[in-house]
Amino acid sequence: MLTNVDASLLKTCSFINGQWQAGPDSFAVTNPATQQVLLDVHGANADMAEVAVVAAAAAQAAWAAQPAQQRASVLLRWQQLLLQHKADLALLLTLEQGKPLTEAAAEIEYGASYLQWFAEEAKRLYGDLIPAPASDKRILVQRQPVGVVTAITPWNFPNAMMMRKAAAALAAGCSFVVKVAQQTPLSALACAELAQQAGVPSGIFNVLVGTDAQGMGEVLTQHPKVNKFSFTGSTAVGKKLLQQCATGVKRVSMELGGNAPFIVFAKADIEQAVTGLLAAKFRNAGQTCVCANRILVEESVLPDFLAMLLPKVKALKMAAGEQEGAQIGPLIDEKAIQKVEQLIEKALAAGAVLHCGGQRQAADSLFYPATVLTDVRADMEIAQQEIFGPVVAISSFNSEAQAIQLANATEYGLAGYFYSQDLAQVFRVADALQFGMLGINEGIISNAAAPFGGIKQSGYGREGSKYGLDDYTDLKYLYLGGL
Ligand SMILES: NC(=O)c1ccc[n+]([C@@H]2O[C@H](COP(=O)([O-])OP(=O)(O)OC[C@H]3O[C@@H](n4cnc5c(N)ncnc54)[C@H](O)[C@@H]3O)[C@@H](O)[C@H]2O)c1
Numbered sequence: 001m002l003t004n005v006d007a008s009l010l011k012t013c014s015f016i017n018g019q020w021q022a023g024p025d026s027f028a029v030t031n032p033a034t035q036q037v038l039l040d041v042h043g044a045n046a047d048m049a050e051v052a053v054v055a056a057a058a059a060q061a062a063w064a065a066q067p068a069q070q071r072a073s074v075l076l077r078w079q080q081l082l083l084q085h086k087a088d089l090a091l092l093l094t095l096e097q098g099k100p101l102t103e104a105a106a107e108i109e110y111g112a113s114y115l116q117w118f119a120e121e122a123k124r125l126y127g128d129l130i131p132a133p134a135s136d137k138r139i140l141v142q143r144q145p146v147g148v149v150t151a152i153t154p155w156n157f158p159n160a161m162m163m164r165k166a167a168a169a170l171a172a173g174c175s176f177v178v179k180v181a182q183q184t185p186l187s188a189l190a191c192a193e194l195a196q197q198a199g200v201p202s203g204i205f206n207v208l209v210g211t212d213a214q215g216m217g218e219v220l221t222q223h224p225k226v227n228k229f230s231f232t233g234s235t236a237v238g239k240k241l242l243q244q245c246a247t248g249v250k251r252v253s254m255e256l257g258g259n260a261p262f263i264v265f266a267k268a269d270i271e272q273a274v275t276g277l278l279a280a281k282f283r284n285a286g287q288t289c290v291c292a293n294r295i296l297v298e299e300s301v302l303p304d305f306l307a308m309l310l311p312k313v314k315a316l317k318m319a320a321g322e323q324e325g326a327q328i329g330p331l332i333d334e335k336a337i338q339k340v341e342q343l344i345e346k347a348l349a350a351g352a353v354l355h356c357g358g359q360r361q362a363a364d365s366l367f368y369p370a371t372v373l374t375d376v377r378a379d380m381e382i383a384q385q386e387i388f389g390p391v392v393a394i395s396s397f398n399s400e401a402q403a404i405q406l407a408n409a410t411e412y413g414l415a416g417y418f419y420s421q422d423l424a425q426v427f428r429v430a431d432a433l434q435f436g437m438l439g440i441n442e443g444i445i446s447n448a449a450a451p452f453g454g455i456k457q458s459g460y461g462r463e464g465s466k467y468g469l470d471d472y473t474d475l476k477y478l479y480l481g482g483l
């Protein structure tokens, strides 16, 4: 049940220019005690997206003119409020997205960590003073905010994927309009409520919620007052949005899909690799862009690896996210669980072997148990697509070269993982793998200090780290003459 969550957070469908605004056919959530806090939101539309962009443009200059220290103070107050309300925000997130409460609480901390990180980075938006080619001249370089930033985010991390962008945008002096996934609006609206309490000025942080993704997307990618667009979601949708951004030559960041290899070499610490796989595979029931998707195990250690892995997978507790000890929550919707079922069905028909799981809990259930397959081949769809479910798909290999070839055989390039205690092998393989991020003897790689992002068809741009403001600032070159 939704308990001790401020019912006012559930009252409306969009937050624009510091005001709670109902959409043309929106409805307020009148019964906050329901388990399904929100089934389908008919809220904002393209017209409201335009209102939000115009409001963001009107507010941005004053926000940018504030000293960085003042912007940083507001971001830190916002961060403190998120942490102060962590229990409520985590419950809200679990009830609308499904992940275990422990993971939801970790996501609130993760999202808030970007506010802290970029509050500090805001004070270090340094420029350059460059020796000029003539003694009576000077070259200066200054960094200025790009202006109005719009964004579209996914349902799997309804707090962190938004905060990872908003924190950087606001720190740089930009204003921000985000269309969030219609499946998970409440976490973003709760953040908007707390942003207002923290002193984020009206128009600087705006949340759009509605079913008209296409219509709102066209405004957020093409409106003349938009300076930059940032997307986190599937590669297929990212390509569409990228085309839309081209019409106005917008600055763009793309955080797209993945197909992460998880390689276990014979020289790995097998127990460490099993622990790492449980973390890299089953977070959010396998519904993360950096989840281990293809498990590649060196032939000679496969029996030991499997013997150590299976009992731990079978012991994972599948339950509703708000239940004590839940480790595997439900998948987001019927379409998602049917995709997992079809991938497994085709893999088994093509010769894969099932060791555990393999069938949803009941015909109308969104719960899919932790599943282990072996004898998966690279030509199977389950090895070529993002599974986005709690499925360990294991293939074997016989050489380092073969492992690298198999790992790189994808158009994606977001995250990869490998386990080896041989330092020479670690550096050889790290150099050879074509991914933006590598976990080496580590299954969880995401944190605010790191440059999160991919290559190839996983997108470009980096979120977090000392590079994180690059996508939200323009470099301006000043040539000072006549000195
Ligand atoms: N690289 C990353 O950091 C990262 C993080 C999380 C998720 N993802 C990826 O996101 C996908 C899962 O999330 P999803 O199912 O929400 O992805 P999705 O691409 O279907 O949707 C993402 C967002 O785009 C919106 N959208 C969909 N079609 C649109 C259109 N035509 N115009 C405008 N907006 C549109 C959706 O409403 C949602 O808000 C996976 O592929 C996952 O790998 C990537």
Ligand SMILES: O=C[C@H](O)CS(=O)(=O)O
Binding pocket: 156, 157, 160, 287, 288, 289, 290, 446, 452
């Ligand atoms: O789904 C992809 C997110 O980026 C997950 S996380 O950043 O690894 O938490």
